[in-house]
Amino acid sequence: MFWIVFIVITIVSVGIFLTTRIPQIHEFEEIAEKTFVCPLCGHRFHVKKSQIFYKWISIYLHKGIPLKCPECKKRDFCTPSQDN
């Protein structure tokens, strides 16, 4: 009988975990669609989702993602453009 309680608690916690993460995944999808702007030369470029997947939390901490600019080849915090 005890294992049923255990399974129910597991399912409920997984459910809570997923529902709290879904809005963040949605936000990440939106950010990945945006154009990033290089702070050094102003070049605008797109990135692959896989490139920023492990860095997207940095958007919330630093308001930018450390990316290598394809134009000036320098790495700096690139911010997503607001107009698209």
Ligand SMILES: [Zn+2]
């Ligand atoms: Zn640049």
